[in-house]
Each structure stands twice: as structure tokens, then as C-alpha cells.
Amino acid sequence: MSDLVADLLAGKHSALARVITQIENRSPGYREVISDLHQHTGTADVIGVTGSPGAGKSTLVDKVAATYREQDQTVGVIAIDPSSPFSGGAVLGDRIRMASNAGDMDMFFRSMSARGSLGGLSTATTDAVTALDAFGKDKIIVETVGAGQNEVDIVRTADTVAVLVPPGSGDDVQMLKAGILEIGDVFVVNKADLDGADRTVQQLREMLQGRSGRPDAGHHGATELAGDHGDAHAGDSDDGDDEPETWDPPIVETVANRGEGVEDFLNALADHGDYLDRTGRREGQARERFAAEIRTLLREDANELLVEELDRRGGIEQYVDAVIERHTDPYTVVDEVLTPLRECVDQRRDES
């Protein structure tokens, strides 16, 4: 075990921060660090918060974190902001909103930028949650702008996902249709003191009713994915009921900057946590998450192996040239590169 891991487990804040830096940079050795940390995880509640820009995510997270701190629970927050696709630079501004927890070291707040990485961000987020969990945080909050697949992947790190909707924005509700609505366990209409809040609540309720026709849609599609594998069945705890219990996502109204409704929101999160425990879905979700993580890592590593192999053969350009000249075609190229690898694997299989 490295000194860094030992320092993190001993509760040293700078070690935790450095581990997350290594995760972000994919520094040499970060894999061993995560491997060492994994056995110390599994105790934290992970909450995902997403919603359109300006919905009030950071402000609500600040108030939620402050309330948890009042209850003597330690909190870790990961806030993900977009980065410029041109310079790679970013201004990470979520920290400005964290005024309620200023100077409190047991409230660990970390800004991460998307760094234009393709899909790699969800891996980095998962690993950062691992680090915070191993550090001993009771509650971990992952906060991200909700738009598109990348964000959907990120919030899947969480046990409970909260989706924030600002009022009076028909367009935002439109945006929610595209994938975000399905992943919310709790919906929050923030800025509920503004005009149009009632209407937004009503619209949301109608849309959610449309969704309740599909009972499995409420928990991150855990059963769908588990269905890929006969052995990993999410709903294996039935309490004698024929109908498995389903989760009806509540809609909570908050005015985050005044702290109104935060208590209701926390109760809704706690209710969902109880539901996960009662139905055994927490375990199902964890299974699904680890399965997805293993698949992602396999894909990334296999991809790296192939890039190396391609480089060894002189790079992709010569193949492209040959394909353009019509001497060969993409399928043949792939076969040519993969055949030795397949043979290696076959040989190993025969030996064992």
C-alpha cells in the first residue's frame, strides 16, 4: 500500500485531494490506488444532483451539505463543470455557492472539469466517489449539468438521483424528456417562489404519470441491465408479495437560497434510501454499477491494447491509404490486426 493511500485512510485531507488529482490525470499508479481503496468502500450514501444550468443545483447542494453537517455527518461533494473544447481550460465556479460550509474541512468540495474526455469522465467520477467513500464520508453528492448521455452516465454513480427543474420554463421540461426524466428518483422544483412554479409542478406530475406505466423505469434501469445476465437479478428480494414494490418519484418544492424546502428534500432522499433497502434494490443497483464499470474498463483497456498493436504495425495511416486505394477494406484490416490476438487467446484457452 502506498503512503498516499495510507495517508488518505488516516484522514489526511491533502492526500484525498491528491488521489482525486491522480484520478483526473490518470497518473501512473492511480489504478493501484483505486484497487487498494476499494475494500474500504461501501459505507457512503451517494446522491446525484442534476438539472439545467441555473436551476440552482450548487445552491441546493450547499444547503443540503450544511444540514448534513449539522447532523454531524461528513460530506463530500464532486461538482462537474464543462471545459472549453478549444483551450481545454475551464473556470470552475460551483465553489462560489458553497458559502454555508466555508472553512469546514469535513465538508470536502472538489470541482472537476469535463476535460473533453470521451466517456472517461464517468470513470473518473466513479473513482473519485471511491476515494471519498474510502476516506469515510457519510454522504457523497455528485453534481452535474444535466444534458445528454455523459451526464446520465455520471449520475448513475449515485444511489439516489435528484433532478432539479426551474419553474416557468416549458423548454426545460422539454429538455427533460430527453433521457433525464427516466433517471430521477426525486424531482425538485427549485425557485418555487417564482411565478409559474405551480404549473411546472403540474407539468412534471403529468409527465411522471406517463412514466409510471413502466414500473421498472424508476431505478436507473437496474433490472433491464441485470437482465443481460441471468445470475444478476436485481429484484431477488420478494417479501411474499406478488407485485414488486415500485417507487413513485416525489416532487419537492424548494427555495434553495433561503433554505426553504431543504428539509422536505432530505426526507424524500431518506425515503428513497429506505425504499432501496426495503426492496433490496440497493444491492441490485450496486451490482449493475459494478458490472457497468467492469465493462467500461474492459473496453478502455482493450482499446488501448489495440492502439498499441496498431502503432506497432506502423500506425493507422498506412491502412487508411490502402483502403483509399481500394487495395483492401476496413473489415479486412480489422481481421488482420485482430487475428494474432485471437490466436493468442485461443492458445491460452487450450492450455488451461
Add this chain to the structure above:
Amino acid sequence: MSVEQEQTERTIRCLVAKVGLDGHDRGAHVIARALRDAGFEVIYSGLHRAPDEVVQAAVQEDVDVVGISILSGAHNTLVPKILDGLKEYDAFDDRLILVGGIVPDDDQDELRGQGVDEIFGPGASMEEMIDYIHENAPER
């Protein structure tokens, strides 16, 4: 693709902090934007931060550069508190500490003696500062 990214230079993270009762943040905004455009990741603290908030941010964000903007003249009081806090959390040695603002010459020597790496006053150019960071960012 991830392989190529690993080969390139790692991303430098900078904290731009406004400390104390000084309410002038135009300069800090301009600098935050310039650093972003130079490809750095910038964490902006917001106005009126206490020294221990700056320390908290610098430690948790694991920044390479701590940039402190002070135009109020309170640097002799506030900067040492930040430096002490960083040392307390073992986050002083591998960090570049920069001060920006109006600091008289006599005070500059004292701040440098306490551990500030560089001080940028009025008239300092963005290029100067960005080059300085590139050249002096800590090895990690």
C-alpha cells in the same frame, strides 16, 4: 484516444482567490479568464473569502497555483494566515503561491521571505504571468 491524452502535458489547476473585505474583483475575473484561455483549470473563490476558506479551497481542489488577489492593503495580515493554513494541511511545499495587487516594495520582500513565490503588481502582463506559471508550476 485516452492514450494520446496521457502523453500530453497534465492540466495545471489554479485557484484565484479574493480574500478579506476587498470588493474589487474585476482584475480577478480578467485573470481567471486569461488563465482559462491559456488552458488552465481555474477555480474562482468568489468575493470576501476568509483566509481559512482560501486554505480549504487550495487543499481540497489540490491546485498547483494559489493566486491571491488583494487590493485593500491588508496583505501583511491576510497572506501569512493563508500560508500558515497551507502549511498546517501539508499543502504548502508543492504549490506556487502568487499575490496580485498593490503591494509596496518593502512589503514585497517580507511576503517573499514568508513563502510567496511571486508578486504581480499593476502593469504586469498576462503573458508574463502565464509564462511564469508554465515555468514554475511544481513537479508532481
